[in-house]
Structure formats: C-alpha cells, structure tokens
Amino acid sequence: MSVKAVVLLSGGLDSSTVLYYAKADGCNCYAMSFDYQQRHRRELDAAKAIARTAGVIDHQVVTFDLTRWGGSALTDDRIDLPQSRSIEQMSRDIPITYVPARNTIFLSFAVAYAEVLEAERIYIGVNALDYSGYPDCRPDYIAAMQEAFRLGTRQGREGKPIEIVAPLIDLKKTEIIQLGNRLGVPWEKTQSCYAGGERACGVCDSCRLRLAAFAELGLDDPIPYDRVV
C-alpha cells in the first residue's frame, strides 16, 4: 500500500529534490506552498510548475501575510538583502533572511492538512549544514515538532503519529544536487533567489550557495542569472 505524504514545496532546489525523493519513496504526494507576501513570491510559479511536472495529487497554496510584523529581509522591504557574501560569512550567525518561526508555521499547516488527509508523513527540505545559523532547520527542533504533533493531533493520540521526514538535513548542497540528479529533478524549473526578480540575481546568499555548489561539482546550473560573480 502506498503512503500518503504532504510535501512542503517552496519551488527551490532543496524542496524540489525532496518532492522527487518522496515520490521515489513510493508516496502519493500532496504538495503545499505558502504565499506569505515574501519578497520572492515568484518562487510560487516555480512551485506550481514543479508540482505539475512531478504529478502531485493536489497542490495547496496557503495565503497569509508575514509582512504585518516583518522582522526579516524576506518580509520587510526596508531591510536589504545581504549580497555577495562568502559562504563562511553566511554560516556565522542567524542571518537577516531568517523569517521568525517560518518553518513552525509551515509545519503547522502541513500537519493540519495531513490530519484531514489522514496522511502518514510530512516531508520538509530543511538542511542543517548550509546556513547552520537557522534555528528552525536543526534536527533537535524537527524532533521536538514531531513530538508536539504526536501529542497534539488525533492521529498521534490514536497511536498513528504523523512522521516528519527531513531527508536533506545532513547533506551538503553538493550532495543535494547529486541526489536531485539521480532523481531527475528538473533544475531548470526551480527558483532559489531571494530577490524576486525575473531572473535570479546571482548575488544573494541563496544564489551564491547554489552557484557555488554547481560549480564545485563542475556542473552548469541551467537557470539564467543576472550576474555571476
């Protein structure tokens, strides 16, 4: 019997790989994306294209507004995006692109949807190596959310807890790309840039991490960039 899974899909490299990973795991996939008025809402077009290409059963785009209180360069236009930082600079602190409690909100909607679907799993593309500053991307946090979901849901109380699967959590970006290549992820449809322009900027942290990983592997990133430094 196949497994029902909710897959959090931003449209970026990591979550697209996770969707293809869940499919390869034998899951019937229900994708979920979020329009939270992020600077890079254009990623939702990528999410829709990838969900369609991967053949998900349903794709929910949940809408709410995190610019109400801001607190991040992704949800407050007055805060500039960091540009042209080295990978070492990115990893040092919690970056200004950290959106307070974003993964907690995403996982909460995912578990609500999973309960109604009676899905067994939630897949999420968090990664603790790159951007090690993000508090809501670490294994201990994911384990704590899983425990809260076990206690706070009907399925959990009935002994069938919903499992949070984070297959990328210990992988380097290069290893994620290698995994995605094996799974046939259509990179040309993905979008990772924080800036939200028509083409990827090439200089935000997200573009730089992605470009550096493709370069390290000697591979071409098939999406167009405004500039590559």
Next chain:
Amino acid sequence: MSVKAVVLLSGGLDSSTVLYYAKADGCNCYAMSFDYQQRHRRELDAAKAIARTAGVIDHQVVTFDLTRWGGSALTDDRIDLPQSRSIEQMSRDIPITYVPARNTIFLSFAVAYAEVLEAERIYIGVNALDYSGYPDCRPDYIAAMQEAFRLGTRQGREGKPIEIVAPLIDLKKTEIIQLGNRLGVPWEKTQSCYAGGERACGVCDSCRLRLAAFAELGLDDPIPYDRVV
C-alpha cells in the same frame, strides 16, 4: 520592568479571561486573533471589542483559510454542529468541532509575532477539563510546543526562550468564570457560540458548557441567547 506578552484572543469566555489575567500579571499585551473562515467568524467582532476595552497595545487579526481542507464542523458547512448534547456526551471523544492542528497553527503565528516583538510570553486559554477530547488542549502538548519553540527560535537558542502560559489549563468552566469575575472581564462583550448567528444559539456544545457553568454558579450570563434548553 513590565513583561511583553502575545495573548491569543478568540473573543470567547476563556481567552478573554486570559487577556485580563495577563494584564493583572503586569504584562504589556499584544492580542492576536485569527480569521480562518470559521463558521463563527462573528467572534472576531467580540475579540476586537474586548481587545479595545482591555487596552491592548496592538491587536493582530491574521487571515488564512482553513475551509480549503475542512475536516471540522467549524470549517466545513456540510458537517452539522452537534446540538443539545449533555456535558458527559461532549467529553467522551474528540468532537467533530475539533479543528485539526488549530492550536498548533495559532501558537506558531504567536511565536513568530513574539519573536519580532521580543516578547517573553505567549498566553493561551486552553483548558484540559471541559472537552478533554481535544488533543491540542492538554498539558503535555503545550509542554512539547514550548520545547519546539525553545529550539526553533532565535530567542530560544540565545537562552531566552518564549514561555507559553496556559493559566486555565486545569480549571473547570465554573472556576474560569469565578476568576474572570475577580478580574472584571466584560462577559457581555464575549462570544462563545459556534453557530455564528447574531445571537448565541444556546444549543451548541460551546453555548451549553457556558450556560451550564453560569447556572451552576447561580449567575446570569449577560449575553442574549436564541433559546435556552
């Protein structure tokens, strides 16, 4: 120095009492309510009136749509509200008015807002005695969410975790009313009914619990009811 707190406020009897409790605790209160297309959206008018009366610093009404996937009598019009049930009947199972993962979603938005405000506490009016069927109203669930928030937020990682305060969790409805009376909660502005009509229906589980508690105390509930059985 006074404490900054986010207070989850539905506009009902419990959450209104919690708001006055947080004020009496010496908190600067930031109220937060949710328009999730619930059947009883009218409760938001009550929430606004109470927030104003209590003199909160800010009141966020966060909007999203839980009728997309339904799964509850409060978010799916095709599911009838239970009517005229005895208190014993209500307490037996997880009721159809349980909204999957609702408190998890509410707490997630609260912790996001709290992080941006650098608030120290989140107050929530969950109660484990009445409706003991609700999985997301129990102390072990609240403790698990608190641990997830400690690990998943900037403040938590920096050793200043945001505390979830649930002062009603062990109280009976009659005790909540007694507490609210001491705190001066304006009951006439609160709204507990699930049905969403102009006047409280008097027969849904929420009306019946409320009416039974006022009656047990020999007090009049000052809000108007369509019928009282």
